[in-house]
Amino acid sequence: MSDRRRLTRRHALGLTAGLGLASVAPSVTLPASAGSTSSLSASTADLSASAWSAYPKGRRPRLLNVLTEDSLSLPERTLATTLQGLLARRGSESLYLNLPSLGYQFWLDDLVSRYGVRTRPGDLWKTVSRSRVSGYVLFRTGTPSVNVATTLAGVTGAVAVEESLEALAIRHGLRKVLDVRDKDERWVVDNYWHRVRHDVAVEQRADIAERMRDYVTMAGTLAFFDGNSAFRAEVVGALDDDATVIGWGDASEGEDTFIGPNSDAGVKAIPADHARNLSVLSGITEARLSQRGGGGGRALEPDPNAHYVTFLITDGDNIQWMLGDFPTDQRWFGSPHRGRVNLGWGISPSLIDLAPSVMRWYYDRSVKDRWVVGPSGGGYMYPSRYPARALEKHTSSLARSMARADLSAVQIIDFDSFPDTRLWSTYLKHREIDGLIYLEYSRYDSHKGKVVWAEGKPVISARTMLWDGLPGADEASVTAELNSAVRNPRSTAGYSVVLWHAWSKSVDDVMTVVNGLAPHVKVIPPDTLVKMVGKYARP
Numbered sequence: 001m002s003d004r005r006r007l008t009r010r011h012a013l014g015l016t017a018g019l020g021l022a023s024v025a026p027s028v029t030l031p032a033s034a035g036s037t038s039s040l041s042a043s044t045a046d047l048s049a050s051a052w053s054a055y056p057k058g059r060r061p062r063l064l065n066v067l068t069e070d071s072l073s074l075p076e077r078t079l080a081t082t083l084q085g086l087l088a089r090r091g092s093e094s095l096y097l098n099l100p101s102l103g104y105q106f107w108l109d110d111l112v113s114r115y116g117v118r119t120r121p122g123d124l125w126k127t128v129s130r131s132r133v134s135g136y137v138l139f140r141t142g143t144p145s146v147n148v149a150t151t152l153a154g155v156t157g158a159v160a161v162e163e164s165l166e167a168l169a170i171r172h173g174l175r176k177v178l179d180v181r182d183k184d185e186r187w188v189v190d191n192y193w194h195r196v197r198h199d200v201a202v203e204q205r206a207d208i209a210e211r212m213r214d215y216v217t218m219a220g221t222l223a224f225f226d227g228n229s230a231f232r233a234e235v236v237g238a239l240d241d242d243a244t245v246i247g248w249g250d251a252s253e254g255e256d257t258f259i260g261p262n263s264d265a266g267v268k269a270i271p272a273d274h275a276r277n278l279s280v281l282s283g284i285t286e287a288r289l290s291q292r293g294g295g296g297g298r299a300l301e302p303d304p305n306a307h308y309v310t311f312l313i314t315d316g317d318n319i320q321w322m323l324g325d326f327p328t329d330q331r332w333f334g335s336p337h338r339g340r341v342n343l344g345w346g347i348s349p350s351l352i353d354l355a356p357s358v359m360r361w362y363y364d365r366s367v368k369d370r371w372v373v374g375p376s377g378g379g380y381m382y383p384s385r386y387p388a389r390a391l392e393k394h395t396s397s398l399a400r401s402m403a404r405a406d407l408s409a410v411q412i413i414d415f416d417s418f419p420d421t422r423l424w425s426t427y428l429k430h431r432e433i434d435g436l437i438y439l440e441y442s443r444y445d446s447h448k449g450k451v452v453w454a455e456g457k458p459v460i461s462a463r464t465m466l467w468d469g470l471p472g473a474d475e476a477s478v479t480a481e482l483n484s485a486v487r488n489p490r491s492t493a494g495y496s497v498v499l500w501h502a503w504s505k506s507v508d509d510v511m512t513v514v515n516g517l518a519p520h521v522k523v524i525p526p527d528t529l530v531k532m533v534g535k536y537a538r539p
Helices: 009-016 074-088 104-115 124-130 145-156 163-171 185-195 213-219 230-238 256-264 319-323 356-364 388-405 421-428 475-483 507-515 526-536
Strands: 063-068 093-098 118-121 135-139 159-162 175-179 200-203 243-247 267-271 307-313 343-347 369-373 409-414 435-440 451-454 457-461 464-466 495-500 521-523
Touching: 063 104, 074 093, 074 124, 074 145, 074 159, 074 163, 074 213, 093 104, 093 124, 104 118, 104 356, 135 145, 135 163, 145 159, 145 175, 145 185, 145 213, 159 163, 185 230, 200 213, 230 256, 256 267, 267 319, 307 507, 307 526, 319 356, 369 526, 388 421, 409 526, 421 435, 421 451, 421 457, 435 526, 457 495, 457 526, 464 475, 464 507, 475 495, 475 507, 495 507, 495 526
Parallel strands: 063 093, 063 118, 135 159, 135 175, 200 243, 243 267, 307 343, 307 495, 307 521, 343 369, 369 409, 409 435, 435 457, 464 495
Antiparallel strands: 451 457
């Protein structure tokens, strides 16, 4: 990219002024955002029914043509998902790609039983013929052109067709709109930046044929992937303050290699590169949801001879996990032991917009489960590296989402910023946020349960953790540490947050610790612990 086309925020503001997408779904209206104008109106679905949404949403579906994902070839999946995204702009008949062994069967059944959505067995090419979509963008497997085609499907209202399907597409009445087989994301940015959203982008590898591509097309976002290159940094730097990159970057050298630059640019990430059907799931609207389990997260009357502990899972910001095997796998929410003890789970507040029926499903099935916001709020970022203006915008939006989703505590991941109470005031000045749970990037329990205060509210560090292979993070060590901890709920030392690592530990491992606790160690939900520390404890 030449210097003339460098994607600074200033350049982005100049590009978008007065330019719209009148050629694509002109009846659709999109809210204005920083770096764009209301004339960017046609790049996503109509939000008139949910003007409070922080994310673009599809329209509510009435009929879903259900296709089992593995019944389609990879090129057919790309076609199907871009068609799904276009249909989600209308909200009548759409597609649903099912994976019956994962949570997607639950979400489909819930759409039918709770929201009255009708279903029928799907036929991809019959749906293409009924769709009134008339054009296709031609791409080639194994090249960045799949991201180009996915992006331009949203811009042009055409589907993405891999070259092996071109003859079949023509037989079904589609005409070629663009041939992008020799194009990459840099070409898209140079030529179409003014025609995509700047508050949301999707980071997706070219070798993933179907996932997130429906949402790209529905929302009118840029789909891109370029490792941790200078070009990627330019794209992220050109997005709006507190924009969201949905998907996942190149973590081969650590996730901080791209979350750090995101944070410096004032951009958060939502892990979602394996998510399906967001264009459909986002079509459901819930103004507010309420948690039902775990005693309501109220502050208990403290037992003066008790030590209070909460067990909180890591990685709750990961929505692809929440949609996929999190509800079915016995290590996690699918555990037969869940409900025997108060457990803390992280969740992304973005689900109140991106998949509210899924969030409601989890809340309805929570027995002694309570939910807190996953790191570090509205998405994964490092608050100490976020520009001040972007952080103000982030925490304001976060507080609104937390109120709608009945969430009151936030996990934070950051580097060496635990004592920075001015930073935490940006979060805690909002009445919706009762407190923060701080995790040092490495290792999470470095501060051993210390508490700092901002706005009269606590920032509580993890005292210990369950993590396979780390010293002191095995079940026996954690049990011993909790049994010998201070018994005094009037002191911050009378409380412990135990982080359990989602990928190396399970509910069974947590229960091993719980079953070994002395009677004076009382297990409570994480939001209850935050409220009790704030109400009763002193340093």
